Amino acid sequence: MQQRSNLAYDLERFENRAPVITKVSAGKEKTLNPVKVVAVALLLVALTSTVPYGRVVINELNMQYNAANAELSELKSEGVRMQSELESRVSLKTIEDIAVGEYGMVKPDSSQVGYIQLNSENKIETTVKQDSVFTKIADFIGNLFE
Template sequence: MLEDKNYINGTAARKLVYDVYEENAVLNAKKKQRNNNKVKRKIVLCLLLVFAMGSLAMYRYSRITEMNYEIDKQLKAYNELKNENIRIKVEIENSIDIQKIKEFAEKELGMHKPDKHQITYVRVPQTDLTIVSEAAKEEEMKNAGIFSVIINKVNLLANLLY
């Protein structure tokens, strides 16, 4: 059903087009004042919103700057501690004197150099041997080619002979 704005809904009577505000100057002025007040409220609310957003952005940047200052302060303290540790390590290394250690060991702890009959020599092999499990060897054989398997066997034999 089409609505015609000239008729009252559900009847055949036409709407009266009568605006009280057009004829009465006081009412017309009040209507304009209300409309102006609405516009002013909208403008003030928009300005408040823009001010709030700007304040929020300024607060955020101030917090970021404050955090950066704190980070810089902590980094300076860290570097100072690191430099102090390095200085202390160097001081410790410089303070170690073999003669003082030898004197302390002989006098305070009662230590002395061993006699010739107290010295026992131990033969240490020149190469370290690592024992590989059979499962690892089999896995290596599967992954390797024929030539690399032969080279590995020759290396194992050579290691056993030395």
């Protein structure tokens, strides 16, 4: 056992020691595989080019959408124009002008108008349907089971 004393340590004992150098063998140095480097580079190029490509596709679709909307509004206005033209062609005045001009028709005068008198009242006549013998028998049998 060691005795403890209040003497200071002799640090010179530790100075003469030679540092221990251990050689760590790394084995074979790692080299980069050129195929892997090219593959990673191509992957990075592909990933970075997808964002601009996506924006180009979105812009093209927006242009097609705007063109279709413009064509739709043009067709709607054409439809309104054609509807108003149709309504003007089938107006009563136009029909009357065609009837007089092309077909030689004239408006009737008072001598051509005839009225008829109806002296009888309005009536509704119904016929009473007579039940046949077979219907009466079927009703009788049906009433028995109720």
